[in-house]
Amino acid sequence: MKKKLLVLGQTPPPYHGQAVAIKNFIDGNFETLQIFHLKMDFSTDIDSVGKFKIKKIFKLFAIILKAYYLKFRYNIKNLYYPPAGGNLVPIIRDILLLIAIRPLFKTTIFHFHSGGLTKYYTNLSSSLKKLYKIAYQKPDMGILVTSHSDIDLDFLQCKKTSIIHNGVLVNTNTSRQTFSCKDIQILYVGSLRESKGILVLLDLCKNLLQEKIDFHFNFVGEFHDENFKQIVINKITEFNLINNITLHGLQVGEKKEQQYTNADIFCFPTFYEQENLPLAVIEAMSHSLPVVATNWRGIPDLIEDNINGFLVPVKDSNSYSEKISKLIKSKDLRFEFGIKGNQKFKEKFSIEQYRKSLEESLYRVSL
Numbered sequence: 001m002k003k004k005l006l007v008l009g010q011t012p013p014p015y016h017g018q019a020v021a022i023k024n025f026i027d028g029n030f031e032t033l034q035i036f037h038l039k040m041d042f043s044t045d046i047d048s049v050g051k052f053k054i055k056k057i058f059k060l061f062a063i064i065l066k067a068y069y070l071k072f073r074y075n076i077k078n079l080y081y082p083p084a085g086g087n088l089v090p091i092i093r094d095i096l097l098l099i100a101i102r103p104l105f106k107t108t109i110f111h112f113h114s115g116g117l118t119k120y121y122t123n124l125s126s127s128l129k130k131l132y133k134i135a136y137q138k139p140d141m142g143i144l145v146t147s148h149s150d151i152d153l154d155f156l157q158c159k160k161t162s163i164i165h166n167g168v169l170v171n172t173n174t175s176r177q178t179f180s181c182k183d184i185q186i187l188y189v190g191s192l193r194e195s196k197g198i199l200v201l202l203d204l205c206k207n208l209l210q211e212k213i214d215f216h217f218n219f220v221g222e223f224h225d226e227n228f229k230q231i232v233i234n235k236i237t238e239f240n241l242i243n244n245i246t247l248h249g250l251q252v253g254e255k256k257e258q259q260y261t262n263a264d265i266f267c268f269p270t271f272y273e274q275e276n277l278p279l280a281v282i283e284a285m286s287h288s289l290p291v292v293a294t295n296w297r298g299i300p301d302l303i304e305d306n307i308n309g310f311l312v313p314v315k316d317s318n319s320y321s322e323k324i325s326k327l328i329k330s331k332d333l334r335f336e337f338g339i340k341g342n343q344k345f346k347e348k349f350s351i352e353q354y355r356k357s358l359e360e361s362l363y364r365v366s367l
Contacts, residue, residue, distance in 0.1 A: 004034045005036065007025070007037045007080045008081050008101075017276075021082075024168065028359070031359075038066055060093060078108075079104075079105040079108045081098065081108065081109070082114070083110050085114030115297055119152075121155070138158075141159065141362075145165060146276055146298025150297065165301065166349065167355070168283050170345075171254075186218070187217075187260065187284070188218070188268065189283065189284075190270070192223040192228070197294065201219075205245060207318075208325070209241065219246065260284065265290055265291075265292065265324060266284035267320070269314075275299075276297055287342075290337035292309055292323045293312070308338075310323040310326075
């Protein structure tokens with residue numbers, strides 16, 4: 001008999017790593033698990049993620065009522081929940097939600113797609129700290145996506161722990177086969193916010209332009225807020241990069257796949273507080289792209305320096321310029337890094353491996 005599991009979590013839209021990872025999970029066909037998904041649709045666009053809005057209070061109570069209904073209607077004993085990252089508003093949401101529904105279930109599994117949760121504890125008031133412990137501590141299992149996560153499972157007193165790497169779907173029809181020689185196409189995919197290293201990339205582009213290197217940089221993703229969008233646009237004008245940069249906005253499905261296919265190099269200069277194991281880097285590996293990324297959180301699990309890409313220090317645009325220039329000048333090196341990255345993807349980060357490992361861990365702890 002299949003074990004029943006209530007999966008309470010966001011799926012796209014909006015499009016961000018945790019939402020996509022949960023979607024990749026619940027879309028699987030499992031022999032041992034019966035999934036009941038209750039969508040946490042607090043946000044409809046990236047700009048509203050992590051921000052307080054009055055309507056979210058009503059959504060919270062609606063979700064609690066739906067959880068009660070599903071629990072008793074289908075006699076579900078197991079709760080799967082992806083906790084918030086290091087941000088006050090979603091942490092308070094989690095506290096209210098988990099205190100209301102955790103007692104209903106025999107088993108609670110936390111899957112930590114976001115970072116920053118346990119570090120944020122010290123920022124809370126004494127009363128919130130007490131509620132935090134009630135909500136988050138002593139889950140039956142805590143699942144990390146990388147051994148480099150900043151989540152302290154000992155502090156959360158997880159009864160069992162597991163590390164399960166993210167996996168992504170790949171369109172094999174668009175896997176990269178050839179590399180361009182002129183007008184090198186550089187790609188970034190993800191939310192457009194300062195802590196994702198967007199300003200670092202603009203400095204990189206300025207350096208490449210000064211070196212008279214032919215390149216075009218494609219940014220794929222939504223701006224987190226309008227103020228930062230204006231800062232980026234002003235920088236593009238100031239650095240005379242209008243002809244070298246395209247802001248494509250959010251792209252999904254075939255349009256996003258085509259961006260990976262057209263690219264020569266993938267850049268990911270993140271120092272985002274809630275970063276863990278970025279799906280965009282895994283997607284780039286699946287498309288045989290050489291990757292230049294920061295040595296941040298779980299990225300070293302994906303990129304081995306000078307093997308399938310380069311790892312550079314946080315906020316170091318000069319190091320980025322050096323590594324990107326090296327890749328631009330060597331088609332052979334781009335090809336070598338891309339092939340090795342694709343091999344590593346197939347060995348460790350496929351969607352099949354992700355679902356299999358997750359099913360095994362969830363079945364082991366569920367009732």
